[in-house]
Amino acid sequence: VCLAVVRVGDDPASIVYVRNKKKACERIGIVSREVLLGAEISQEALEAELDQLAADEKVDGILLQLPLPKGLDEKKALAHIPAEKDADGFADENAGTLINGTKGTLPCTPRGIMALLSFYGVDPKGKHAVVVGRSAIVGKPAALMLLNADATVTICHSKTKDLAKWTREADILVAAVGRPGFITGDMVKPGAVVVDVGINRTPDGLRGDVDFEAVSEIASAITPVPGGVGKMTVCMLMQNVIDLKEQKAAAAVE
Ligand code: NDP
Numbered sequence: 001v002c003l004a005v006v007r008v009g010d011d012p013a014s015i016v017y018v019r020n021k022k023k024a025c026e027r028i029g030i031v032s033r034e035v036l037l038g039a040e041i042s043q044e045a046l047e048a049e050l051d052q053l054a055a056d057e058k059v060d061g062i063l064l065q066l067p068l069p070k071g072l073d074e075k076k077a078l079a080h081i082p083a084e085k086d087a088d089g090f091a092d093e094n095a096g097t098l099i100n101g102t103k104g105t106l107p108c109t110p111r112g113i114m115a116l117l118s119f120y121g122v123d124p125k126g127k128h129a130v131v132v133g134r135s136a137i138v139g140k141p142a143a144l145m146l147l148n149a150d151a152t153v154t155i156c157h158s159k160t161k162d163l164a165k166w167t168r169e170a171d172i173l174v175a176a177v178g179r180p181g182f183i184t185g186d187m188v189k190p191g192a193v194v195v196d197v198g199i200n201r202t203p204d205g206l207r208g209d210v211d212f213e214a215v216s217e218i219a220s221a222i223t224p225v226p227g228g229v230g231k232m233t234v235c236m237l238m239q240n241v242i243d244l245k246e247q248k249a250a251a252a253v254e
Contacts, residue, residue, distance in 0.1 A: 002031040003061045003087055003237075005054045007044060009039030009069040013201070018065055024234045030241055033059065037168035039069040046072060060248060061087030063240040066137070084248065087240050090137065098144050101195045105240050110142035112232025113174060113195050114149065120221060122172065122193050124151035130166050132156045132183070132209075133176030138197055142174050163187070175209035185214030194222040197229045 003025055007018050018034065025032035035049060046068075053062050062085045068074050083093035089107040097104025117124060133139035139155065147153045156166050167173055167187040176185045176197035188194060198209025205222040208225030216222050223229055 001029075001061075001241055002033060002059050003037060003063060003241045004033045004056075004059045005065060006035045006037065006046075006049065006053070008037045008072065010039060011067065011069070013199075014067075020234055021063070021237060022233045024238055028238055030238060038177065041072075043072055043076065046077055047080045050077060050186045054080065054082050054085060059085065060245040061085055063087045063237070073244045084192045087237060087244065087245060088137075089141075089240060095136070095141070098141055098148075101148050105244065106145065106236075107137055107141045108236040108240060109138050109197060109216050109229060111236040111239075112229055113142055113197070114145050115236065116223065116229070116232055117172070117193070121239075122221070124149040124172060126150060126152070127171035128152050128154070128169055129172040129174065130154045130156060130170035131174040131176065132163070132167065133174075133178075133197070135176065138176040139174075140175065142197075146172070146174075177209045179209055180207040181209070181211040183210040183215060185211060185218055188215050188218050190218050191220045192218070194219040195229060196223050196225050198225060199230055 005018055005021055007014055022032045022034065035048065037046060044199060049231050053059050062081045064077060066074055081091060083091045086094055086105050089105040092143040094104040095204065122233050124146050131139050131143045132230045134155050134157045143153045143155045155168050156163055164187045167183065170192055172193045173188060174195045174197060178198060178200065180200040180202050194210055194215055196208035196210040200207045
């Protein structure tokens with residue numbers, strides 16, 4: 001099994017993420033092929049690199065580490081990763097399967113959230129799940145997965161009025177905002193399950209989007225940062241690559 005990880009430029013967070021993904025591959029025996037490209041690469045050259053990996057029989061999954069340096073178009077670049085090698089589950093085709101509730105590759109972070117809930121016996125069915133954040137890689141797919149698991153879902157974002165009114169309604173609260181300590185104790189219903197997706201670099205180290213100290217007193221369960229959703233994201237990336245390899249093998253037999 002082989003995962004190609006493409007990193008463009010020297011974004012410090014991306015360097016750490018790619019290193020962690022590489023380590024996870026090594027630990028479970030997935031071959032990781034790192035493709036490092038300079039920040040000054042042109043859109044065409046980046047797309048040509050991705051096309052080459054797409055055509056390479058030895059490569060089972062491709063991951064383009066985001067964000068890309070300024071001047072490069074992420075959407076256009078991602079379109080060069082075919083669905084059958086889309087390790088991150090970001091391809092339009094995979095987003096479509098999520099909406100239709102059919103089988104496809106799920107984005108790693110929301111898949112990790114669902115795996116965590118399942119592992120700890122939190123069934124979203126009939127619960128009110130509130131997702132703060134509507135990005136295409138976390139908030140929206142997380143909301144759809146919770147909906148597909150029969151939760152009643154509310155999606156909040158920067159234009160939501162009276163945010164705390166909604167978050168206080170949540171049986172399951174997912175914070176994917178990108179602001180350290182944004183969800184405070186008074187925004188959480190006693191007994192809620194709180195999933196903190198945020199990874200924010202602060203002078204005090206990595207912090208989530210949730211005020212952990214205050215909210216852990218109120219919630220029935222809460223994920224830590226670091227060590228919670230971030231770890232699950234890497235696990236689900238490994239699972240996605242294995243799934244892609246198995247699908248390729250099954251298609252070869254047919
Ligand atoms: P984005 O910046 O793409 O999205 C942030 C979302 O938060 C947007 O939808 C935005 O609303 C919303 N938002 C911003 N400010 C407010 C506000 N004041 N009130 C309500 N909503 C607000 O971030 P991502 O989704 O990519 O990431 C979110 C966080 O999760 C980051 O900290 C990131 O580092 C982390 N992350 C962690 C991963 C992991 O593995 N644990 C993986 C990916 C991300 P609007 O759409 O209106 O602008």
